[in-house]
Amino acid sequence: MLPDFGERLPEIASGFTDNIKDSLKRKDVIFKALAIGLTERMLEVICLYVIFLSMGYELSLFSCAMVLGVGVLAGLIPLFPGGLVAYESSTIIVLGLLGVPPAIAATAILLWRGVNYWMITILGMGIGWLHGVKFVFKKY
Secondary structure, eight states, X not given: OOOOOGGGHHHHHHHHHHHHHHHHHOHXXXXXXXXXXXXXXXXXXXXXXXXXHHTTOOOOHHHHHHHHHXXXXXXXXXXXXXXXXXXXXXXXXXXXXXXXXXXXXXXXXXXXXXXXXXHHHHHHHHHHHHTTOOXXXXXX
């Protein structure tokens, strides 16, 4: 159930656009954020590359980047949280098209997903809990 914003919607939209305008004025912050984002994506590509190497299968860095790019696009399909299922299935299909055996492709992607998504989520929840963040589940 979505909250009813009612009469506050114009105020909320105005505040949002003001924040976007203020953010766009800070070019240094935009470039730093872009650099951090690109570095993080490259680390993900390298992580997948190392997973394939550890399994005894060599795949180029370009192929790893392409596979993860397709996965990100497929993960935008809102079937499940975090692009679950669409992400994994699309990357395994692309890896199959690149000649990777299905068992190796599935194992590598599930290992990659476990390291880069679920482990970080669980660690983040633990750190949040240690710092006093309460996880409240409401019954509707």
